[in-house]
Amino acid sequence: MPSSRADTRPLAITCGEPSGIGPEVIAKARTEISDVPFFVIGNPDHFAGFGALMRLINDPSEAGNDALCILPHDVPGPARPGWPDRQQAAGVISAIARAVDLALGGRVSGVVTAPIHKKALKDGADFPHPGHTEYLAALAGNVDVVMMLACPALRVVPATIHIALDRVSTELTPDVLETVLRVTHAGLRRDFGIAAPRIAVAGLNPHAGEGGTMGRQEVEWIADLVARLAPELGCFGPLPADTMFHAGARAGYDAAVAMYHDQALIPIKTIDFAGGVNVTLGLPFIRTSPDHGTAFDIAGRGVADPTSIIAAIRMAWDMGQLRNALA
Ligand SMILES: NC(=O)C1=CN([C@@H]2O[C@H](COP(=O)(O)OP(=O)(O)OC[C@H]3O[C@@H](n4cnc5c(N)ncnc54)[C@H](O)[C@@H]3O)[C@@H](O)[C@H]2O)C=CC1
Numbered sequence: 118m119p120s121s122r123a124d125t126r127p128l129a130i131t132c133g134e135p136s137g138i139g140p141e142v143i144a145k146a147r148t149e150i151s152d153v154p155f156f157v158i159g160n161p162d163h164f165a166g167f168g169a170l171m172r173l174i175n176d177p178s179e180a181g182n183d184a185l186c187i188l189p190h191d192v193p194g195p196a197r198p199g200w201p202d203r204q205q206a207a208g209v210i211s212a213i214a215r216a217v218d219l220a221l222g223g224r225v226s227g228v229v230t231a232p233i234h235k236k237a238l239k240d241g242a243d244f245p246h247p248g249h250t251e252y253l254a255a256l257a258g259n260v261d262v263v264m265m266l267a268c269p270a271l272r273v274v275p276a277t278i279h280i281a282l283d284r285v286s287t288e289l290t291p292d293v294l295e296t297v298l299r300v301t302h303a304g305l306r307r308d309f310g311i312a313a314p315r316i317a318v319a320g321l322n323p324h325a326g327e328g329g330t331m332g333r334q335e336v337e338w339i340a341d342l343v344a345r346l347a348p349e350l351g352c353f354g355p356l357p358a359d360t361m362f363h364a365g366a367r368a369g370y371d372a373a374v375a376m377y378h379d380q381a382l383i384p385i386k387t388i389d390f391a392g393g394v395n396v397t398l399g400l401p402f403i404r405t406s407p408d409h410g411t412a413f414d415i416a417g418r419g420v421a422d423p424t425s426i427i428a429a430i431r432m433a434w435d436m437g438q439l440r441n442a443l444a
């Protein structure tokens with residue numbers, strides 16, 4: 118029988134890159150959200166000066182809505198806006214691992230990650246992953262995950278994520294695409310409450326290959342794969358990517374699966390950069406993130422817009438309530 122009780126566990130927010138806009142937007146989010154308990158894993162010094170009342174906690178159970186609650190974590194040194202410190206990289210990474218431990222242990226209702234600077238983590242701590250998505254999948258036991266970017270007007274999934282363009286056509290295989298479609302379908306049902314998702318699949322090549330004249334993947338395997346999975350997963354395509362994101366086309370699907378990073382992220386960041394949320398589907402816990410990065414060019418100026426992290430916090434919270442209600 119579905120549970121009628123709310124999930125009252127707080128969300129854990131990871132500090133992300135201290136010299137980016139993460140601390141500022143987290144603090145701003147706290148001043149605007151009064152109905153979601155959350156706490157940050159990070160160095161309290163990095164969150165001072167952004168207008169939020171702060172309270173240090175020793176355990177997630179002490180988190181509330183009254184202040185920006187901080188679970189202190191060893192991310193040493195001051196934050197210098199726009200200038201990442203190599204000595205902070207290990208702490209930024211271990212804060213993510215700590216949040217995952219709390220989530221896997223059932224101590225928090227979900228994890229929201231503030232932006233990391235991938236190169237700073239590589240330079241400072243030889244971070245072997247291209248982003249959170251891949252790191253979280255590894256921490257969770259190498260599960261199959263997909264990256265979804267979601268806003269009220271559009272949900273998109275890149276089938277390949279942080280790889281160079283010249284690797285896309287070899288790394289995009291039938292197995293990869295089938296897994297992405299399955300994880301996307303399951304995520305739409307579980308976390309977005311869509312009973313029978315419709316998933317539009319983009320072609321890889323211009324005009325979805327134009328019958329094989331502009332690329333062969335569509336006629337050689339993508340169309341057959343999509344057709345085979347259609348009865349089970351509600352997928353259709355491949356569609357020409359250049360014409361599947363206008364408003365009329367978007368009305369025909371619940372999510373679009375694109376073949377590579379920019380094919381998916383350009384439309385959503387154009388439509389709703391402020392309100393987009395990055396959500397990882399397939400993990401054994403909830404994870405969301407703002408769609409933007411560390412924005413070094415504006416860090417420390419007080420002008421960062423918290424809309425995306427607010428949407429990320431609300432989405433994680435709502436997903437937690439939905440999962441709890443259905444448990
Ligand atoms: N979830 C994550 O950890 C993400 C991390 N990144 C990382 O962030 C770093 C910088 O990436 P960029 O491509 O420069 O993208 P970015 O999103 O950091 O910045 C792009 C442009 O948007 C502006 N902008 C971004 N967020 C804003 C906000 N909240 N308010 C006002 N203006 C905002 C910036 O000032 C900049 O002009 C890279 O290392 C990238 O990998 C990027 C996206 C997500």
Ligand SMILES: NCC(=O)COP(=O)(O)O
Nearest residue numbers: 247248249250251395406
């Ligand atoms: N372009 C999206 C991005 O970089 C976020 O990636 P992740 O860190 O959430 O895997």
